[in-house]
Structure formats: structure tokens, C-alpha cells
Amino acid sequence: MKLYYAPGACSIGIHVLLEEIGKPYETERVNLQQGEHFKPTFTAVNPKSKVPTLAKDDGSIVTEYPAIAYWLARTNPFADLLPDDIDAAARAIELMDYVIATMHMQGFGRLFRPSAFTPNPADEDAVKARGRDIVERGFALIDAALEGREYAVGKFSIADSAIFYVEFWSKHFSMTLPANCAAHLARMLARPAVQRVLQQEGLA
Ligand SMILES: N[C@@H](CCC(=O)N[C@@H](CS)C(=O)NCC(=O)O)C(=O)O
Known part of the structure; x- marks a missing residue:
């Protein structure tokens, strides 16, 4: 699993969820100030040019904070990130x-x-x-x-x-x-x- 993030951007919330889960993951910094998110290497991953972007272990991509957070919660039930109720x-x-x-x-x-x-x-x-x-x-x-x-x-x-x-x-x-x-x-x-x-x- 790899999180594309920018320091202090909204991706920090997903970064926190990954640390709460505690499984190994990679990170890749995207320099928003330098417009890296509009360059082909990043748009090939997320054509919306946004962080957070999560690459799953099977190579598929999840974008949009709520979708990433929900997917992390549901795939890691032991971390108790979303109530059962x-x-x-x-x-x-x-x-x-x-x-x-x-x-x-x-x-x-x-x-x-x-x-x-x-x-x-x-x-x-x-x-x-x-x-x-x-x-x-x-x-x-x-x-x-x-x-x-x-x-x-x-x-x-x-x-x-x-x-x-x-x-x-x-x-x-x-x-x-x-x-x-x-x-x-x-x-x-x-x-x-x-x-x-x-x-x-x-x-x-
Ligand atoms: N709706 C997106 C919003 C993500 C977003 O706006 N991310 C900002 C960083 S906090 C970004 O990538 N901005 C780059 C840009 O819009 O140029 C989500 O929920 O993930």
C-alpha cells in the first residue's frame, strides 16, 4: 500500500489512519508547490491531481478522502476505525x-x-x-x-x-x-x- 501525500495537506488525516492501523505502508511525497500533481508521473496515478491518493497492494487506486478512509476502516476491522453500530x-x-x-x-x-x-x-x-x-x-x-x-x-x-x-x-x-x-x-x-x-x- 502506498499513500501519496503532501506535508500538512488533508492527506495528513489518511496518514494518521495508516499509522493507527499499524501495518507496513509506503509513502510518496507530492510537491504541490512545484505542481508535481499536474505532471504525467502523478496524473497517471490520479488524473484528478489530488492528494490523498492511495495505491492498494494490487495496484488499484482509491481517491477521495471519504472513500479512502472508509476502505481502510472496512479492510482493517481490528483497528476499530468505524463503529459496528x-x-x-x-x-x-x-x-x-x-x-x-x-x-x-x-x-x-x-x-x-x-x-x-x-x-x-x-x-x-x-x-x-x-x-x-x-x-x-x-x-x-x-x-x-x-x-x-x-x-x-x-x-x-x-x-x-x-x-x-x-x-x-x-x-x-x-x-x-x-x-x-x-x-x-x-x-x-x-x-x-x-x-x-x-x-x-x-x-x-
Ligand atoms: N475531494 C478531495 C479533495 C482533496 C484535495 O483537495 N486535496 C488537496 C490538498 S489538501 C490537493 O490535492 N490540492 C491540489 C490542487 O487542488 O491543486 C478528497 O476528498 O480527497
Whole structure:
């Protein structure tokens, strides 16, 4: 199994899941700043030019964070990354999808790359402000979901890996996380798997 990743990108959440599973895997760094993800060696693997991308042992490829996380959880049941209870499992997927589709793609997307959301450079500050609103509203919802819980659905699951990467990103934009999210981030940072990933990605 090989994970294509970029340091500190959303792929960090999948990297954490691989460390939590604990089986051997390879990593290949993709330099997004240098546009490596648009070069033929990478587009031959993932024509969508995105990380995370997972190459399975049989050579087939899985893309899209929720699909990779779900596949890892289902193929490694001993790691207990998705609850057996169907309602709790649906809740974990619901939270993960909200983090990725809304907070990341709509919110942080506007903050990282406002030019992708408007053809007019003069509008970019307004785009960023809208991105910040989406992210802050998202953290308020995640904070409520975490009330009285250490992890999103009680025990650690694929949802926490996604919540972790947006919490981690909040520091780039000097955001103050609401209390339950701040405690969740601290809890995640204390997990040995997360510490190993931060070391491996050069972010410790
Ligand atoms: N919908 C994708 C989003 C992945 C994504 O946006 N990855 C970013 C890094 S955090 C990326 O590869 N960006 C490169 C680009 O868009 O040029 C998923 O769920 O995996």
C-alpha cells in the first residue's frame, strides 16, 4: 500500500489512519508547490491531481478522502476505525463528509486559494471573508457534536482524522478554536500515531 501525500495537506488525516492501523505502508511525497500533481508521473496515478491518493497492494487506486478512509476502516476491522453500530457509523461518515465537502472544500478552499473562486482579484478579500465564515460556522457545529465526548462518535474513528486536519489548519489562519475542538486537537496531538505522522511529514 502506498499513500501519496503532501506535508500538512488533508492527506495528513489518511496518514494518521495508516499509522493507527499499524501495518507496513509506503509513502510518496507530492510537491504541490512545484505542481508535481499536474505532471504525467502523478496524473497517471490520479488524473484528478489530488492528494490523498492511495495505491492498494494490487495496484488499484482509491481517491477521495471519504472513500479512502472508509476502505481502510472496512479492510482493517481490528483497528476499530468505524463503529459496528450502523447509526454511529452513519454519524461518523456524516461528520467526515461535512468537514471535507463544506469546511475544507468551501471554507478553507476560499482561504488557501481565493483566486479559484473569483476571476476578479479585487473580490479576493470578500472571498476569504466568506471562507472564514464557513469555517467558523463549521467549527461551531463540530464543537456541538463533540460536547461531552472525547471523540466525534465516542471513540476514535475516521471522522476524527478529518476533524483533526481542519483543526490543525486553523492555526495557519490564527483562528481560535471553540473549547471542545481545542480539547479534541490536543487529544489528537497526544496520540502516538499523530506524533509519528508529524515527525514523518516534517511538521513536529
Ligand atoms: N475531494 C478531495 C479533495 C482533496 C484535495 O483537495 N486535496 C488537496 C490538498 S489538501 C490537493 O490535492 N490540492 C491540489 C490542487 O487542488 O491543486 C478528497 O476528498 O480527497
